[in-house]
Amino acid sequence: MEPTPANIESFVHGRIRAILAERGEAVPHLSGSDKLNATLGLTSLDLAFLVSDLEAELGVDPFAKLVSITSVRSVDDLVDAYRMAFIPHVGPGATNHLDAAAQRADLRRARRQNR
Amino acid sequence: MLTRGGGAAEPASAWGPGEMAETTLPVALVSGGSRGLGAALVTGFLARNFRVATCSRRDSEFTAEMSRARAADFHWAAVDGRDRDNLRLFVRQVADRFGRIDVLVNNAGVASEGVLPTMRTEDIAEVIEVNLTAAVILAQVAARVMLRQGSGCIINISSVNAIRGHAGVAAYSASKAALDGLTRSLARELGPRRIRVNSVAPGYFDSDMVHDMSDEQRQRIARRTPLGRLARIEEVANAVLFLASDEASFITGQTLVVDGGLTC
Numbered sequence: 001m002e003p004t005p006a007n008i009e010s011f012v013h014g015r016i017r018a019i020l021a022e023r024g025e026a027v028p029h030l031s032g033s034d035k036l037n038a039t040l041g042l043t044s045l046d047l048a049f050l051v052s053d054l055e056a057e058l059g060v061d062p063f064a065k066l067v068s069i070t071s072v073r074s075v076d077d078l079v080d081a082y083r084m085a086f087i088p089h090v091g092p093g094a095t096n097h098l099d100a101a102a103q104r105a106d107l108r109r110a111r112r113q114n115r
Numbered sequence: 116m117l118t119r120g121g122g123a124a125e126p127a128s129a130w131g132p133g134e135m136a137e138t139t140l141p142v143a144l145v146s147g148g149s150r151g152l153g154a155a156l157v158t159g160f161l162a163r164n165f166r167v168a169t170c171s172r173r174d175s176e177f178t179a180e181m182s183r184a185r186a187a188d189f190h191w192a193a194v195d196g197r198d199r200d201n202l203r204l205f206v207r208q209v210a211d212r213f214g215r216i217d218v219l220v221n222n223a224g225v226a227s228e229g230v231l232p233t234m235r236t237e238d239i240a241e242v243i244e245v246n247l248t249a250a251v252i253l254a255q256v257a258a259r260v261m262l263r264q265g266s267g268c269i270i271n272i273s274s275v276n277a278i279r280g281h282a283g284v285a286a287y288s289a290s291k292a293a294l295d296g297l298t299r300s301l302a303r304e305l306g307p308r309r310i311r312v313n314s315v316a317p318g319y320f321d322s323d324m325v326h327d328m329s330d331e332q333r334q335r336i337a338r339r340t341p342l343g344r345l346a347r348i349e350e351v352a353n354a355v356l357f358l359a360s361d362e363a364s365f366i367t368g369q370t371l372v373v374d375g376g377l378t379c
Contacts, residue, residue, distance in 0.1 A: 045262075045307055052259035 003058045005086045009079045015053050016075065019046055032076035040075075047072070060085040140188065142213040143359065144168045144206065146196070146253055147223025149175035151322045152272065155352040156220055161185060163356065168209040170194035170202075171223070196223050196245035199252055206256040215264055218359045219257040221250035221271045221294070231285040239286045246290035251297060254312075258305060266309045270358050271298050273316040275374045291316075295370050302368030311367040313358045318374025320346035341376030 003011055017027045020040065028040075036042045042050070047069065055061045062085040063069045072078050143160040147153040148169025154177045160167045161181075168190040171178065178191040190212055194201045210216055224246045227238050254269055261267025276284050277291035295314050302312040319325055319336050325345065328336075337344050354373045357363055372378060 045304065048259075049262045049308065052262045055259065056263060 005083045008082045012079045034075045140166050141217040142166045143218040145220045149178050153222045155348045159352050159356045166213050170205050196249040202252045203256050210260045216257050216260045219269045228283050242286045247293050261310045269312045271314045273314040275318045278378050299368045314370040315354050316370050316372045317351040318377045320351050
């Protein structure tokens with residue numbers, strides 16, 4: 001399956017589930033608001049592994065320049081970071097409120113399409 | 116721009132990820148392997164049945180010869196240590212060609228001499244960029260490959276100048292001491308994923324870095340060294356090869372000083 005903004009969520013959720021499964025833990029139903037650390041128990045090294053894995057799978061690394069990894073707290077934050085990497089005009093390059101609003105709309109649209 | 120050199124035959128596009136990934140031979144990436152300690156490390160890893168990748172600013176007789184004689188398991192690219200994007204690209208190129216990276220040796224470095232108050236700012240910046248920042252970037256990108264493998268080994272080439280103060284090498288000393296700090300913290304970060312990180316701190320050994328010394332300077336160093344001489348380059352390389360081997364499987368976060376006792 002080719003990664004697109006609409007299906008990126010399933011890639012990210014799949015890798016999170018794989019990490020939880022590797023630890024022998026019961027894999028819960030993932031919610032976008034789940035906190036990576038507080039809810040799912042992922043460590044910063046788990047997150048590094050996840051990002052490495054997704055870079056190999058998707059061919060993009062949003063944390064190289066676009067997004068700071070420290071801003072990623074929830075599953076949705078992570079999904080949004082990868083969506084930004086796939087939607088060229090979304091990201092810190094947005095220079096005004098209109099651009100920022102357009103970014104948020106794009107992200108909401110992508111999320112809805114995936115549901 | 117990254118370029119392949121040394122007369123290697125295949126075009127870059129011919130290196131498919133699957134092409135070499137079939138072999139299980141381990142892979143070592145040595146920065147600055149065109150001469151000196153880097154070349155000795157390349158030779159040592161090849162002799163231990165590693166596939167070896169190295170980069171340097173320019174090719175050399177050594178890299179040209181290795182590219183001819185060991186085309187299947189040797190990879191060289193021209194990379195300037197100040198070019199961060201090409202450093203990242205180089206690591207990915209190696210992972211694509213060989214399918215894995217088991218060992219990274221951050222060996223590339225530049226020396227700088229002169230007391231700090233009169234050093235040119237750009238010379239200070241170059242020392243930090245090549246000796247430290249390039250090593251951090253190579254470690255960062257290689258660590259991602261190692262994280263996916265669930266194993267790996269990173270060795271930073273430090274210096275006795277990181278341990279003892281010497282006049283005239285302040286910026287160089289700062290860059291090497293920082294590498295030792297990187298070693299310890301990275302060992303803690305990556306240890307849980309079975310990636311070991313160590314430093315080797317050589318004393319004075321026969322290399323381009325000591326060629327400019329007078330005989331008197333060399334004799335003075337030898338007199339201060341309990342073993343009474345400068346190291347042979349192979350003696351430093353052997354310490355690195357030991358840390359990269361399974362013989363050192365429970366050693367991480369350490370700096371191994373190879374100086375004939377100079378700092379003891």
